[in-house]
Amino acid sequence: MPASGGLVEDLSTWAQDLPLRWLLVDEYTGDTDVAVAVCADVDGLFVAPEPLPEPERYTLVGCAPAGPLREALDAAPAPHDGPGDTEPRAWLPTVMLDPVHDPQRPAPHGCQRYDPGCSCSEELFDVEVLGHRPSAARDGLVDVEVRGRLRILPEMHWPLARPPDAQRFLLHGRENEPLGVCRSTTGIFHHRPYPTEQPVTLVGCRPEEPLLKLLRRRSFRKRHLQATVHAVDATGRAVRTYKVLSAVVTAATPSRLDPGLLDITLDGGFDEPFSDGAREIYDLWYAGRPSRRNLWAGYDRGLRHEWAGAALFHRPQDQPDRPPGRTYHLDGRFVTDIEGFYCAIGEAVNGPGGYFGWNLDAFDDCLRGGWGARRPFRLVWHHAEVARRNLVPGYDRPAYDLRSWHPAFTLDDLLGMFAEAGVTVEPR
Ligand SMILES: [Zn+2]
Known part of the structure; x- marks a missing residue:
């Protein structure tokens, strides 16, 4: 930190020729959105x-299993112990753990009641049942060994480092089917360091008045910046992305790109940055809307997801839906995964670079109108055999995102949603 003065002394000259592609908007401090920098x-x-x-x-300790968990244990030879003995015996997509708090005592700090359960609930997913053995907790109960993952959604809550105050844990599956009860657990509640955010530098930055003001502050604590990133295209049009920068400004120096601009460093940045491969998608949009379909076809699932996100951010605002009764054509040649479907349906309805949902909830929302097509409409799905071959029942483990590990969305699921929305699909 500079010992005296703020971070900026004189900003009288600005670069003219450098494309300033990212606009930061403070949507958080005042009543109106304010540009803080480009x-x-x-x-x-x-x-x-x-x-x-x-x-x-x-380990699910002192467990009285029920339903699919009991069936899984019946399939697993017991007793079972020791290292090396890790062959999966049975598998469950989800084991929810709902702590039962002592009703005589106040709810634990931070606990919010849901129906069923509370915010202390945890979800184990992609669970391999390794085996079980008699429990020391009580006769007739078993300790169940599993290997799986804990669903971590930081925007909801960070997993507790110590078990919540609970008399027992009710276990159930994804559709709320009972899986029994256990007394305690091991391996789930332990310290998990919150991921450290990588520092961010605003390169070639022209601060606007609110950021200039912030840069002049001497106190480190008062230089916290929270701003949403907007992508600016070559025509100067800015579109809002979902990326939010939230960090403290630590330094500002003349820019390595142009001495009339600043490079501004912050001590942290984005919870979920774009993947590095997505840069070329935003380069494409910078130059203008995609003019051809299927430019996403060569991408893997992660980048197809980024493609659909970029399509969402760049969708034209305030454009009325086309009237009902229209026929749209989906090019199904590259629908080898659910992300490819979102890219293809976006382009079927709204043309190259078009958006019509980037996850199942969003797609469902789009089907209801307001996103380019008013229902009922007709969809001719060309090369539907590609989706029929690939969007099949199973458990989906996309490599780019643990969050979307769940039972796979199948072609039949999609056809069911179309039918429910009054969309006639003609596979070809
Ligand atoms: Zn609770």
Whole structure:
């Protein structure tokens, strides 16, 4: 930190020729949105994805299993113990753990009641049942060894480092089917460090008045910046992305790109940056809307997801739906995964680079109108055999995102949603 003065002394000259592609908007401080900066690049906005963590071992201690968990244990030879003995015996997509708090005592700090359960609930997913043995907890109960993953949704809550105050845990599956009850667990509640955010640098940055004001502050604490990133295209049109920068400004120096601009460093940045491969998608949109279909076809699932996100951010606003009764044509040649479906349906309805949902909830929302097509409409699905071959029942483990590990969405699921929305699908 500079010992005296703020971070900025004189900003009288600005670059003229450098494309300033990222606009930062403060939507949080005042009543209205205020531009805080435009910059040529945001170092830390596009980041190579972290490798997925390994699955973990858990024990459900003092367990009275029921339903599919009991069936899984019946299929698993017992007793079972020791290292090396890790061949999966049976598998469950989800084991929810709902702690039963002592009704005589106040709810634990931070506990919010839901119906059923509460915010102390945890979800184990992609659970391999490794085996079980008689429990020391009580005769007739078993300790169940599993290998799986804990669903972590930081925007909901961070997993507790210590078990919640609970008399027991009710176990149930994804559709709320009972899986029994256990007394306690091991392996689930332990310290999990919150991921450290990588520092971000606003490169070639032209601060607007609110950021200038912030840069002049001497106190580190008062230089916290929270702003949403908007992508600016070559015509100067800015579209809002979902990326939010929230960090403290630590330094500002003349820019390496242009001495009339600043490079502004922050001590952290984005919870979920774009994947590094998505940069070329945003480069494409910078130059203008995609003019051809299927430019996403060569991408893997992660980048197809980024493609559909970019389509969402860039969708034209305030454009009325086309009237009902229209026929749309879906090019199904590249629908080898659910992400490919979202890309293809977006282009079927709204043309190259079009958007019509980027997850199942959003797609369902789009089907209801307001996103380009008023129902009822007709969809001719060309090369539907590609989706029929690929969107099949199973458990989906996309490599780019642990969050979307769940039972696969199948072609039949999609056809069911179309039918429910009054859309006639003609596979060809
Ligand atoms: Zn609770």
